[in-house]
Amino acid sequence: MAWFKREKKGIITTTEEKKEAPDGLWNKCPNCKKPLHYTEQVENKYVCHYCNYHLRIGSKEYFSILFDNNEFTELFGNLKSGDPLHFEDTKKYTERLEDSYKKTGLNDAIRAAQGKVNGIDMVIACMDFSFIGGSMGSVVGEKIARSIDHCIKKKLPFLMISKSGGARMMEAAFSLMQMAKTSAKLALLSKAGIPYVSLLTDPTTGGVTASYAMLGDINIAEPGALIGFAGPRVIKETIKKELPKGFQTAEFVLEHGFLDFIVDRRHLKSKLSAFLRMVE
Amino acid sequence: MSTSFDFEKPIADLQQQIDKVKQVADKTKVDMSATLAELNGKVEEAKQQVYNNLTGWQRVQISRHPDRPQTFDYVSMMCDDFLELHGDRTVKDDKAIVGGFATIAGQSVMIIGHQKGKNTKERQYRNFGMANPEGYRKALRLMKLAEKFNKPVITLIDTMGAYPGLEAEERGQGEAIARNLLEMSVLKVPILSFIIGEGASGGALGIGVGDKVYMLENSWYSVISPESCSSILWRSWDYKEQAAEKLKLTSGDMFANKLIDGVIPEPLGGAHQDPKYMADVVKEQILKDLKTLSKKKIDDLVNARIEKFCSMGVVEE
Ligand SMILES: [Zn+2]
Numbered sequence: 001m002a003w004f005k006r007e008k009k010g011i012i013t014t015t016e017e018k019k020e021a022p023d024g025l026w027n028k029c030p031n032c033k034k035p036l037h038y039t040e041q042v043e044n045k046y047v048c049h050y051c052n053y054h055l056r057i058g059s060k061e062y063f064s065i066l067f068d069n070n071e072f073t074e075l076f077g078n079l080k081s082g083d084p085l086h087f088e089d090t091k092k093y094t095e096r097l098e099d100s101y102k103k104t105g106l107n108d109a110i111r112a113a114q115g116k117v118n119g120i121d122m123v124i125a126c127m128d129f130s131f132i133g134g135s136m137g138s139v140v141g142e143k144i145a146r147s148i149d150h151c152i153k154k155k156l157p158f159l160m161i162s163k164s165g166g167a168r169m170m171e172a173a174f175s176l177m178q179m180a181k182t183s184a185k186l187a188l189l190s191k192a193g194i195p196y197v198s199l200l201t202d203p204t205t206g207g208v209t210a211s212y213a214m215l216g217d218i219n220i221a222e223p224g225a226l227i228g229f230a231g232p233r234v235i236k237e238t239i240k241k242e243l244p245k246g247f248q249t250a251e252f253v254l255e256h257g258f259l260d261f262i263v264d265r266r267h268l269k270s271k272l273s274a275f276l277r278m279v280e
Numbered sequence: 281m282s283t284s285f286d287f288e289k290p291i292a293d294l295q296q297q298i299d300k301v302k303q304v305a306d307k308t309k310v311d312m313s314a315t316l317a318e319l320n321g322k323v324e325e326a327k328q329q330v331y332n333n334l335t336g337w338q339r340v341q342i343s344r345h346p347d348r349p350q351t352f353d354y355v356s357m358m359c360d361d362f363l364e365l366h367g368d369r370t371v372k373d374d375k376a377i378v379g380g381f382a383t384i385a386g387q388s389v390m391i392i393g394h395q396k397g398k399n400t401k402e403r404q405y406r407n408f409g410m411a412n413p414e415g416y417r418k419a420l421r422l423m424k425l426a427e428k429f430n431k432p433v434i435t436l437i438d439t440m441g442a443y444p445g446l447e448a449e450e451r452g453q454g455e456a457i458a459r460n461l462l463e464m465s466v467l468k469v470p471i472l473s474f475i476i477g478e479g480a481s482g483g484a485l486g487i488g489v490g491d492k493v494y495m496l497e498n499s500w501y502s503v504i505s506p507e508s509c510s511s512i513l514w515r516s517w518d519y520k521e522q523a524a525e526k527l528k529l530t531s532g533d534m535f536a537n538k539l540i541d542g543v544i545p546e547p548l549g550g551a552h553q554d555p556k557y558m559a560d561v562v563k564e565q566i567l568k569d570l571k572t573l574s575k576k577k578i579d580d581l582v583n584a585r586i587e588k589f590c591s592m593g594v595v596e597e
Contacts, residue, residue: 082594084537085528089513138593145590167481167503169513172527173539176503177592179482180489183461184586191466207503209454210442210482215462229454229482230444238444248449258452 045265059111059126072115093170108139112147118273126161135168141178148185157195162213166206179211218260221250290326336524342498347552351393351436357559374415376407379422390426393436410443413456432470435487442483457486464489470573475499495531497546502529
């Protein structure tokens with residue numbers, strides 16, 4: 001089976017990262033604007049050591065933070081999007097996909113992998129916001145579904161890292177049905193008694209919030225992450241009022257009872273493995 | 281005709297002509313039956329021409345016709361008896377999603393559906409059929425009740441979407457819909473879902489994980505409304521017609537893409553032209569499916585339901 005692809009060890013500098021750090025040495029913290037050296041970023045798990053701002057990172061960085069020695073086996077890495085609707089807005093969907101492949105070096109807005117986290121064998125699926133806004137289309141749904149099947153078969157805990165603007169409009173109702181698909185699979189995972197941790201990162205909105213992201217045995221989030229069903233702009237237009245400060249932040253969602261805790265990325269690995277040990 | 285659409289103008293024009301000819305005939309007592317017969321023939325032709333060539337956007341407009349039958353209309357026309365049940369037992373009773381036990385041809389069922397409201401006052405009371413989290417949680421409570429008493433669930437979907445409000449976010453709109461998707465996928469009674477009007481996004485799917493999902497001919501179902509799609513992808517509200525085409529949101533397209541189980545034909549011109557007939561057709565489909573689904577072992581039914589939704593999506597490998 002061509003499902004398994006070995007990931008090269010270590011941190012590889014892709015074109016994407018170079019863009020983030022123009023001279024390869026530093027870039028500015030988007031929050032406090034102080035310069036952050038690239039080596040410091042890696043050491044600090046991509047958290048600004050001046051203001052604790054959590055930089056937006058992708059699957060490559062999360063895998064390197066979580067998997068022991070950055071060793072893992074990628075799952076279902078060859079899945080790519082079809083274009084069942086021959087969708088075209090200001091641009092053809094197929095062209096958007098091609099551009100995104102080139103820009104990101106990714107096959108879609110999610111990667112899944114199996115590896116050890118503090119010695120615990122598990123599966124992590126992680127969304128990539130850089131790929132069409134982390135939008136959920138058939139590939140995202142299918143990769144999550146297959147990852148869950150894999151977890152049930154091998155009796156492995158599952159961590160889902162969400163980072164998404166919601167459903168992928170270019171796949172219309174196909175993307176909508178990924179919500180039902182992933183939720184149904186999570187029902188089976190739960191029946192099998194396997195732990196499921198949902199980590200919501202900045203941003204997690206729309207159909208992703210209204211399916212797998214909110215269905216964890218525990219839902220956890222990174223500080224300051226935007227988390228919601230409807231986007232802030234849509235809500236503002238609907239209620240015709242300014243939104244209160246801190247609305248739809250992880251802290252707000254915790255306060256309203258939909259998160260178990262907020263986790264600093266530097267403690268993510270230890271908290272995750274602590275939880276998994278407790279429910280073992 | 282109370283409300284007619286731009287694209288119905290050829291029909292309305294001919295109807296006007298007929299009315300005029302009738303008036304003249306009444307006044308002058310001249311026999312105009314030949315002219316009337318010809319005009320009636322032309323109206324029929326025009327109707328066939330218009331209604332058999334509806335665009336996606338035109339169907340979206342029909343799906344929103346103010347006289348289109350809503351959940352309570354179907355309940356009163358299909359059911360011998362209905363006992364409405366209220367509340368999510370936590371926060372309040374949502375008015376945009378209604379439900380209760382009903383009997384259809386002597387069989388007990390749980391009916392749950394969106395209610396948009398028929399006039400300005402009721403529309404405001406019903407929040408235009410846009411439910412808050414309590415609506416989804418009430419729906420789930422009623423489904424669990426149906427499961428307890430082994431009664432099938434019928435959902436009637438008609439919403440512009442789950443309500444995008446401040447309190448909705450505070451009370452976990454996303455979680456409420458997600459929970460329904462998970463619980464419905466493994467509910468141990470048959471579930472039949474009908475998109476009777478608008479089927480927008482998670483707000484529709486939140487009560488739509490059925491063993492059989494049908495769309496009424498002129499309903500629409502997609503991940504987003506054509507207007508919002510236009511505003512996001514084209515950055516303008518002016519591309520709603522194109523968006524409606526591109527989203528492939530009509531019953532015919534959704535069936536062709538295997539995302540629904542069937543299309544329920546409507547009376548020519550839309551369900552509002554003959555609500556009683558429409559309700560009869562829906563009722564007939566319900567009775568037919570309940571007969572076949574009730575024969576299946578419940579585990580097989582649930583597995584087939586999960587399998588159906590899990591097979592949706594197009595990927596290359
Ligand atoms: Zn900073």
